[in-house]
Amino acid sequence: MSSVTRIHDLPQHVGESVTLEAWLTGSRSSGKIAFLQLRDGSGFVQGVLPADAVDEDTFQTARALDQEAAVHVVGTVAEDVRAPSGVELHVTGLTLVAAGNEYPITPKEHGVDFLFEHRHVHLRHKRPWAILRIRDLVERSIHDFFAERGFLRFDAPFFMPTAVEGTTNLFEIDLFGEDTAYLSQSGQLYAEAGALAFGKVYTFGPTFRAEKSKTRRHLLEFWMIEPEVAWLDHAGNMQLQEDFVAYLAGRVLEGAKEELALLERDTTVLEATAQGGFPRMTYDAALDALKAAGEELTWGDDFGAPHETILGDLHDRPVFIEGWPTQTKAFYMEPYEDDPTRVKAADLIAPEGYGEIIGGSQRIHDLALLERRIAEHDLPSEAFAWYVDLRRHGSVPHSGFGMGLERLLAWFTGVNHLREVVPFPRMLTRMYP
Numbered sequence: 001m002s003s004v005t006r007i008h009d010l011p012q013h014v015g016e017s018v019t020l021e022a023w024l025t026g027s028r029s030s031g032k033i034a035f036l037q038l039r040d041g042s043g044f045v046q047g048v049l050p051a052d053a054v055d056e057d058t059f060q061t062a063r064a065l066d067q068e069a070a071v072h073v074v075g076t077v078a079e080d081v082r083a084p085s086g087v088e089l090h091v092t093g094l095t096l097v098a099a100g101n102e103y104p105i106t107p108k109e110h111g112v113d114f115l116f117e118h119r120h121v122h123l124r125h126k127r128p129w130a131i132l133r134i135r136d137l138v139e140r141s142i143h144d145f146f147a148e149r150g151f152l153r154f155d156a157p158f159f160m161p162t163a164v165e166g167t168t169n170l171f172e173i174d175l176f177g178e179d180t181a182y183l184s185q186s187g188q189l190y191a192e193a194g195a196l197a198f199g200k201v202y203t204f205g206p207t208f209r210a211e212k213s214k215t216r217r218h219l220l221e222f223w224m225i226e227p228e229v230a231w232l233d234h235a236g237n238m239q240l241q242e243d244f245v246a247y248l249a250g251r252v253l254e255g256a257k258e259e260l261a262l263l264e265r266d267t268t269v270l271e272a273t274a275q276g277g278f279p280r281m282t283y284d285a286a287l288d289a290l291k292a293a294g295e296e297l298t299w300g301d302d303f304g305a306p307h308e309t310i311l312g313d314l315h316d317r318p319v320f321i322e323g324w325p326t327q328t329k330a331f332y333m334e335p336y337e338d339d340p341t342r343v344k345a346a347d348l349i350a351p352e353g354y355g356e357i358i359g360g361s362q363r364i365h366d367l368a369l370l371e372r373r374i375a376e377h378d379l380p381s382e383a384f385a386w387y388v389d390l391r392r393h394g395s396v397p398h399s400g401f402g403m404g405l406e407r408l409l410a411w412f413t414g415v416n417h418l419r420e421v422v423p424f425p426r427m428l429t430r431m432y433p
């Protein structure tokens, strides 16, 4: 088999003859010349085919290609300053491998529902291409960030005996009528065991929440990254989050220029984010800011999407909201010594209307206090026995956080719904394909 070049690498082969394995995304032609829009998964390029460059049969084959026909193409790479990739292909040979056969997503405008009903082929198009390549880059950058800092990747189970983040959005699994399990809302509790064993760990896996609300920020299944670090306090935890998000913004700006341009993403805010220096705001100051914006809340209320949007828009980069009321937050959060009505927790709110991207806190490490909190929250003490046990053997302050991958990606790519940043989104209104 002759060697194949990927479209992404064509700029390194100017003047050379190459073979592509590609699909046709569109074409136009006259009796004298055909212009073929080609993709191969790594990129997009235009093939130019003058009638006299090939025999009559090949030219007619090229002209008759339908959308998404699979082809082998041979051609010479030529510079073309007008093309986004800087090159085009002067075609010298072409064979049809498989026809497109009435491909459903035609160049006309289609509604979102139609596109997601055809998600299995919609993935071939330019927007999903750019977005999912950024997803891949962010996933790799996440692993790099933690590997460079000595973290161990630690896989938490997906079947759980307990809830972590409240019981209202749990998916229950019937274990053959013998017992009940839940799909994991968060790997945090297991990551805490990991932190005490390995010092610094992070989980990276799917998490599940039975969210009945149909918002653009909620999926039933999303991927979460949950670092957990022994001996780390609340301030250090926020610093780690800031370093992390700034690092990811920098990696995307550097490594996804073509994708961001294709999405017409204004990168001003991402550039500010890559600088770090995220502002910190107290919960009380946030209540004041909301009141000034006409949204009055009572002390202890949690923020909804409109509130997060207002707070996120106060700055050109993400903002930490800290000093949360103990009553508002999860059972495992460490209260302040001098004010037990507040916990050492922060939410990180993205600008541009994307809302909370991270929730994190210092964890209770005192045995008696944790037992009391579990009782106050009416949680089943037997199921939490192992978690409490961690406080019996060399218990130290430790902290961690959870970042929703899709929230971060929706913001980075500037899309208006989380479903766009997952290959096959899972929502109340979408289980197919």
Ligand code: 4AD
Pocket (backbone or CB within 6 Å): 164, 165, 185, 186, 187, 188, 209, 211, 217, 218, 219, 220, 221, 222, 224, 226, 227, 356, 357, 358, 359, 360, 361, 400, 401, 402, 403, 404, 405, 406, 407, 418
């Ligand atoms: O704030 P949450 O509920 O925090 C936790 O689960 C902690 N146990 C994390 C930890 O400290 N290890 O969720 C964390 C993040 C949110 O900030 C948000 O980005 C994302 O998970 N998230 C969702 N993303 C998409 N769809 C949903 N339904 C989400 N619910 C939460």
Ligand code: MG
Pocket (backbone or CB within 6 Å): 347, 356, 358, 359
């Ligand atoms: Mg949260």
